Amino acid sequence: MRFEGKLAVQSEIDKVWSFISDPRKVIQCIPGIEEYSVDEEKRVTARVKVSIGFIKGVFHASSRVLEEDPQAYVAKLNLTGSGAGSGFNGVVEIRLRSLSGSTEIAWWADVNVSGPLGSLAKPMLEGYVRRIIEQLFDCVKQRLA
Numbered sequence: 001m002r003f004e005g006k007l008a009v010q011s012e013i014d015k016v017w018s019f020i021s022d023p024r025k026v027i028q029c030i031p032g033i034e035e036y037s038v039d040e041e042k043r044v045t046a047r048v049k050v051s052i053g054f055i056k057g058v059f060h061a062s063s064r065v066l067e068e069d070p071q072a073y074v075a076k077l078n079l080t081g082s083g084a085g086s087g088f089n090g091v092v093e094i095r096l097r098s099l100s101g102s103t104e105i106a107w108w109a110d111v112n113v114s115g116p117l118g119s120l121a122k123p124m125l126e127g128y129v130r131r132i133i134e135q136l137f138d139c140v141k142q143r144l145a
Contacts, residue, residue: 085116086118
């Protein structure tokens, strides 16, 4: 599945970059997060409570930085996880662009899902993922305001 989007944040680009490039700040905005750890190389491991249709459980997820360019305001991450008999892996890229008085966050993600979660109707799964993404970015916008 491919997801992408853009949003404007009423903050300067350096402040937005400082926030989104710090996994300790961003992870607190993930819905369902129960616990997490971040190592010195920005590798994250986390427990996330998930409830999608009849599939409920705790997922063990991790992320690691594949690329990060603070001068170009670009980051690329690898995400993996498993739980409730299902698994996922994906790549997320985020790019920032300075606008007059605000910052545009453009992002895309390619995600593969397996197991019972992967067999859900695609619109149901996509709808759930989109809600999670909206909640994540709403939180980011609030924290940067």
